[in-house]
Amino acid sequence: MASTATPLEPIFSFVVESLLALERAFYSLPGSGIIERYIRSSHQNDPGRTLLELILVVLVIRTLLQSRTRADRTGKSFIKFSDKEVDELVDEWVPEPLSLPLTSQEELELSSVPVVVGQSGPKPKLAATGKVAVSLSGLNFTGLAGNEHIKAKAIEALRKYGVGSCGPAGFYGTTDAHLALERDIADFLGTETAILYSQGFSTITSVIPAFCKRGDIIVADRGVSFPIQKAMQISRSIIRWYDHNDLQSLEEVLQGIEKERKKKRGPLTRRFIVTEGIFEKDGLMVDLPKLIELKLKYKYRLILDESYSFGIVGRTGRGLTELYNVPASKVDMLLGSVAIGLCAAGGFCAGTEFVTEHQRINGLGFVFSASMPPLLSVSGSEGINILRSSPSIFESLQENVRAARAILDRVDCITIPSHPASPMIHIQIRSPSVPTLHPSAAAHLSLKPSNPSFILPKDASNWDWDVETEEVLLHEVVEEALSQGVMIAKAQRLRGQEMVEVRPSIRLAMTSTLTKKETEKAVGIVKASLVKVLGKRRL
Amino acid sequence: MPTGSPLPSPMALKRSSPQHSMFKKRSSQSLSHMASAASYLSALSQADARARNSNGMSPTSTPALSLSSSVTSSSEDTVLNEDDELDNGDGLVIPTRPPTSEQVFTTVHSEFGHCANEEYRCVSQHTPGTIIPGHVEQDPPYYILLSTYISYLILICLGHFRDFFGKRFNPSAYRHLMAHDGYAPLNSDFDSFYTRRLKLRMDECFSQPITGVAGRTIQLLDRYSPDYNHTQILTGTRTRALNISSYNYLGFAQARGGCADVVEETIKRYGVTTCGTRLEGGTSELHTFSEALVAQFLGVEDALISSMGFATNSNYIPALVGKGCLIISDELNHASIRFGVRLSGASVRTFKHNDMASLESLLREVISQGQLKTHRPWKKILLIVEGLYSMEGTFVNLPAIMELKRKYKFYLFIDEAHSVGALGPHGRGVADYFNVDPRSIDILMGTFTKSFGAAGGYIAGNKALIDRLRLRGYSGAYAEAMTPPVLTQIIASMASIMGVNLPPPSTSSRHGSVGPADEIYQYPGPVPASSLPSWVTLPTALSSSEEGRDRLRRLTFNSRYFHSGLVKLGFITYGHPSSPVIPLLVFNPGKMNMFHRMMKDRKTPIIVVVVAYPATPLVTSRVRFCVSAAHTKEDIDCILRACDEVGDILDLKHGIPKSERWAIEDIVGRAVELANA
Numbered sequence A: 001m002a003s004t005a006t007p008l009e010p011i012f013s014f015v016v017e018s019l020l021a022l023e024r025a026f027y028s029l030p031g032s033g034i035i036e037r038y039i040r041s042s043h044q045n046d047p048g049r050t051l052l053e054l055i056l057v058v059l060v061i062r063t064l065l066q067s068r069t070r071a072d073r074t075g076k077s078f079i080k081f082s083d084k085e086v087d088e089l090v091d092e093w094v095p096e097p098l099s100l101p102l103t104s105q106e107e108l109e110l111s112s113v114p115v116v117v118g119q120s121g122p123k124p125k126l127a128a129t130g131k132v133a134v135s136l137s138g139l140n141f142t143g144l145a146g147n148e149h150i151k152a153k154a155i156e157a158l159r160k161y162g163v164g165s166c167g168p169a170g171f172y173g174t175t176d177a178h179l180a181l182e183r184d185i186a187d188f189l190g191t192e193t194a195i196l197y198s199q200g201f202s203t204i205t206s207v208i209p210a211f212c213k214r215g216d217i218i219v220a221d222r223g224v225s226f227p228i229q230k231a232m233q234i235s236r237s238i239i240r241w242y243d244h245n246d247l248q249s250l251e252e253v254l255q256g257i258e259k260e261r262k263k264k265r266g267p268l269t270r271r272f273i274v275t276e277g278i279f280e281k282d283g284l285m286v287d288l289p290k291l292i293e294l295k296l297k298y299k300y301r302l303i304l305d306e307s308y309s310f311g312i313v314g315r316t317g318r319g320l321t322e323l324y325n326v327p328a329s330k331v332d333m334l335l336g337s338v339a340i341g342l343c344a345a346g347g348f349c350a351g352t353e354f355v356t357e358h359q360r361i362n363g364l365g366f367v368f369s370a371s372m373p374p375l376l377s378v379s380g381s382e383g384i385n386i387l388r389s390s391p392s393i394f395e396s397l398q399e400n401v402r403a404a405r406a407i408l409d410r411v412d413c414i415t416i417p418s419h420p421a422s423p424m425i426h427i428q429i430r431s432p433s434v435p436t437l438h439p440s441a442a443a444h445l446s447l448k449p450s451n452p453s454f455i456l457p458k459d460a461s462n463w464d465w466d467v468e469t470e471e472v473l474l475h476e477v478v479e480e481a482l483s484q485g486v487m488i489a490k491a492q493r494l495r496g497q498e499m500v501e502v503r504p505s506i507r508l509a510m511t512s513t514l515t516k517k518e519t520e521k522a523v524g525i526v527k528a529s530l531v532k533v534l535g536k537r538r539l
Numbered sequence B: 001m002p003t004g005s006p007l008p009s010p011m012a013l014k015r016s017s018p019q020h021s022m023f024k025k026r027s028s029q030s031l032s033h034m035a036s037a038a039s040y041l042s043a044l045s046q047a048d049a050r051a052r053n054s055n056g057m058s059p060t061s062t063p064a065l066s067l068s069s070s071v072t073s074s075s076e077d078t079v080l081n082e083d084d085e086l087d088n089g090d091g092l093v094i095p096t097r098p099p100t101s102e103q104v105f106t107t108v109h110s111e112f113g114h115c116a117n118e119e120y121r122c123v124s125q126h127t128p129g130t131i132i133p134g135h136v137e138q139d140p141p142y143y144i145l146l147s148t149y150i151s152y153l154i155l156i157c158l159g160h161f162r163d164f165f166g167k168r169f170n171p172s173a174y175r176h177l178m179a180h181d182g183y184a185p186l187n188s189d190f191d192s193f194y195t196r197r198l199k200l201r202m203d204e205c206f207s208q209p210i211t212g213v214a215g216r217t218i219q220l221l222d223r224y225s226p227d228y229n230h231t232q233i234l235t236g237t238r239t240r241a242l243n244i245s246s247y248n249y250l251g252f253a254q255a256r257g258g259c260a261d262v263v264e265e266t267i268k269r270y271g272v273t274t275c276g277t278r279l280e281g282g283t284s285e286l287h288t289f290s291e292a293l294v295a296q297f298l299g300v301e302d303a304l305i306s307s308m309g310f311a312t313n314s315n316y317i318p319a320l321v322g323k324g325c326l327i328i329s330d331e332l333n334h335a336s337i338r339f340g341v342r343l344s345g346a347s348v349r350t351f352k353h354n355d356m357a358s359l360e361s362l363l364r365e366v367i368s369q370g371q372l373k374t375h376r377p378w379k380k381i382l383l384i385v386e387g388l389y390s391m392e393g394t395f396v397n398l399p400a401i402m403e404l405k406r407k408y409k410f411y412l413f414i415d416e417a418h419s420v421g422a423l424g425p426h427g428r429g430v431a432d433y434f435n436v437d438p439r440s441i442d443i444l445m446g447t448f449t450k451s452f453g454a455a456g457g458y459i460a461g462n463k464a465l466i467d468r469l470r471l472r473g474y475s476g477a478y479a480e481a482m483t484p485p486v487l488t489q490i491i492a493s494m495a496s497i498m499g500v501n502l503p504p505p506s507t508s509s510r511h512g513s514v515g516p517a518d519e520i521y522q523y524p525g526p527v528p529a530s531s532l533p534s535w536v537t538l539p540t541a542l543s544s545s546e547e548g549r550d551r552l553r554r555l556t557f558n559s560r561y562f563h564s565g566l567v568k569l570g571f572i573t574y575g576h577p578s579s580p581v582i583p584l585l586v587f588n589p590g591k592m593n594m595f596h597r598m599m600k601d602r603k604t605p606i607i608v609v610v611v612a613y614p615a616t617p618l619v620t621s622r623v624r625f626c627v628s629a630a631h632t633k634e635d636i637d638c639i640l641r642a643c644d645e646v647g648d649i650l651d652l653k654h655g656i657p658k659s660e661r662w663a664i665e666d667i668v669g670r671a672v673e674l675a676n677a
Ligand SMILES: Cc1ncc(COP(=O)(O)O)c(C=O)c1O
Pocket: A368, A369, A370, A371, B308, B309, B310, B311, B313, B334, B336, B386, B390, B415, B417, B418, B447, B448, B449, B455, B456, B457
């Protein structure tokens, strides 16, 4: 540091002077404020864009001069090698194998995936046994799979449109069938418009990054599903977590962010709350009215994934918004799955015209993929028709859910985190020594909230379950139930890739097509299998 | 978009009233609407087309005749139902030349054109020893480049100018782009600049809704915009157009015929869903059948199927590589690949498009330098390329890559989205085309959306790898399984290319010619009938693979003919001469809209895809043609004629020098010679 006057000082001061003068001159130009704001803001949002426009000018000069130079490698850590040395290094290099062979446990897992012969539905025939089983694993909540009306409509559509759409939506891949389903979904939910994607997973991974960019803030539930985690990873936004399905914790996090912003006096960025209607991981249900209240109060936009509630709950299957009587237009981006909710294929995002039109250019899975086969969108539209006109479906579905819960809630070797009204029921193994929360311990825990920067909640250290043993046990339960003619499924997880390990569970999916008796019988078998396998463990 | 814009866009071509399509209605009153040069030019081309056709045949003289002998009974109703189309001067629905009595066609002409001339066939195959055309960028004259840059400059300046004044005089139109009520804008005026100020001007080229099959012809739902493309309103009428835009390489986009019949049967037997993910009870026997068939088709051990092509890349690449691994990616790789690469967490380096020298020097650099900072050796290096690039029409230089692979020991992932089905004497993709053993490629990825008229994608390779991916890919556990109708379309279309061995085993296992003796990989002949579900019966034309073979050869002929035709006309095109994707360079942004419009407003409407920045580099805006096996030679003639005329009007012919060009009639007359050159 120049503590003493050096001969360079006049030069420094001259440079600084002239820079300041330049700056002053720049600001005295009319319109410079706009230019400055333009560059600053466009640079912040998309540094590439500023560059691009700069390059545009440079390009003109370049083409005129035609001097093609390639950037050379002058990184700091670049080591120079001779050709011979490189050859040696190349010879020496041994890559790891592309994939490791499956372990025996994995082989078992893969080989025991049930294969259905013929129609999937409440009573599929299994290839392994050749016998018909009762399915409590198929995502066929409202029994649309195999519905004859839908089949007839699909065949009609086949004869009109063929199978594939052979093009992305932008280039002659949008048929009137797609437009109709988009309109039907929007009408059904009561939003302005909707946009269709050709796969449920990609809907989520496209919508979130289309809006959430670098520097934006996402406040997300700690229990969000894998696709949402991946979508947030792609978005590169700043992520803050709140405790799973705990809106109190959400409010604290929101307050914290607000305080931080006030302190830093940072610019206003886009802020989103991302959560699910019914959680894929455990079937908990979010308190939508409270969530909306918070979102409005703190001025966040809400991205709500209704993959497991659209077409599944509510009087006519409109999902959480119907169940809680909240207008769907209050949710900024409402995602749902046509594959799950309407038993066809694909997913959608419903919202305002602005929201959907934005995705038609920025939703990667929309722009860069062929639109879904038109016959599947026709099936989806017909599905909506059926749901609209027959609320009795949902009455029997809920009746079955109650029947199932009545049986399962009394089994003491398991816990069921799922909401009582959720037709998707997760069954977890009850830890052998769960201490019923000691009041003093509970008080102690609630003193310090979890750190919103990390997805792991504060009580993660108390988790006393072991993924592997539980997976093995649940696998046994599944096999046991199957041997008694009930097909159930362990919820599949990509172990090691989820941001937090998820406790293994069996996922039951209730369906309205089974009668109450049938449901009770099937769930009874599940209960017996649970007791048989888990009871053994105790001994 | 209802985003009102304060100032009218001077370039948006405005149509004054809904019914009034000024170019289709050939009435004198339309003169009064010719507000711009564009409309004038367009109307000119219309008049020309009309003049040409007036000495052609009378439009309604043939239907009865050709219907009786050329169209199967089931398809009659599709043709006759379309009441708006009895005016058949354009040959779109009914062939202009009626078939002879011994010709029997089983396809609907509007979906899959009737073409019996055996001369119009070619085999798609690399001749060993010949050089593989790389990606040559042919530069247009300077004035074109200059005017292109200037156009963009003007557009950008004008856009900013309008934004500047718009925000002051009509702030309500910009409300959604500015922060308000404590919400940051969802999309700021800066982010959306290109969309609002450039794309919007040519919105009529995009997202055109259609109805029916996207086959050889396509039915457009006519629309107009009363407010400079902010809203598009459907008029309720339809226009049938020749379709050279859909990824329908083998022409399997059909609502009639053997494949569709089997799909109908599937819907009856299986419904339209399998209720869940592959690993959670959503696996149907159809999945097992089609995965095995795909593996057989490609000549590898095993394959898996995923319900969306985009997601096949984005959800499986992360299962292959991760931290400490390096992905080397061609600079022009598809968005889905880039998505997967980003999710994987691996490091990425790109090399110049299809440039093997650039690839080799990159390989030498990365292997010798090792990982960034630590210089530890990379765990794995995965090279990701596409077989056929969908914007450039280039083929990957596979022989050279295989050479490099032996030396540098990287793993190779080829995305064959566009090449599978479309290339190779047996339609098995680039490996088949270059006669490379498919088992020597680590990962073959492809989609069914294009050649097979279905949807979704596959990944194929050795069994251990595929089993690993079944468990570790995102789709197995979290994404819906592929639906039965789509699976059956895949089974039926693939089987019809391979042929099915019916119980008395026929010995017709050789099809197409096979390449040189040294490195022959023999693709398996017809598949045994047991590889298909027992209830599937294909008509003989399909099971004998005769039709499949015909499709492959027609596609190659059409591609080669069309490509050389465009070159001989003097256009600048990119890509391999056998590529079914043919980009025609337009450069000027303003010409794209015009090209699209003028092709669509012809007597025989032709629809094209135009692509500009950001899908292409800024200057090289282009029209992209996707040739199909469904096109007849007459269709290609018709499109070449149209390009010839439009190219003259728009000044697009900057390719080979004038002296080497051919007249359009020569090209049409010597098509076979051109295609086989
Ligand atoms: C190279 C490449 N990969 C993947 C895809 C995505 O395929 P799909 O349209 O089936 O989602 C495309 C489609 O355009 C593609 O060009």
